Amino acid sequence: MSIEVGSKLQGKVTGITNFGAFVELPEGSTGLVHISEVADNYVKDINDHLKVGDQVEVKVINVEKDGKIGLSIRKAKDQPRQSRPHSQRPRHKGNDQRNNKENFEQKMARFLKESEDRLSSLKRHTESRRGGRGARRG
Incomplete structure (x- = not known):
């Protein structure tokens, strides 16, 4: 073979x-x-x-x-057909979309907070290596 x-x-x-x-x-x-x-x-x-x-x-x-x-390996698995007749497609209610939007907003808020925390930590670390603000030079 x-x-x-x-x-x-x-x-x-x-x-x-x-x-x-x-x-x-x-x-x-x-x-x-x-x-x-x-x-x-x-x-x-x-x-x-x-x-x-x-x-x-x-x-x-x-x-x-x-x-x-x-x-x-993933292509060797028998995958179900992706397309379904219109009548068998899941129906979404307005609440589902609002919940998804809330979840997205919560994720975005968390991302922004974590990002700000990382930036402030990086800024503190960098300033301490350079002597911080107002350090005298020379």
Whole structure:
């Protein structure tokens, strides 16, 4: 069985790096699952998702001329269709939108406070290294 783009295969994780995981495929070939192809959400640390020796299902997303094989775990999962008939779409009420707006405003207020705190801390630290305000020079 040759390795073709679009095919789904079972493999074993043989190595983990900060940029992805190496997976041994049938017939002894090895491919790379880039960190962006491990899960649907953001992956900060690949070790939270994979361990050496894990059996994983991967989809071949590219095979380069030099023999490098690009793999994806997230594309190998059977995903439900995204589009739904209009009648089955969730209906939103006015309250939901107002709550989302409040949540956004709360998040924005928290962000501004944290940002101001960081700036004041940085300013104090910088001024103390330069001698502060009104320090005499020379």
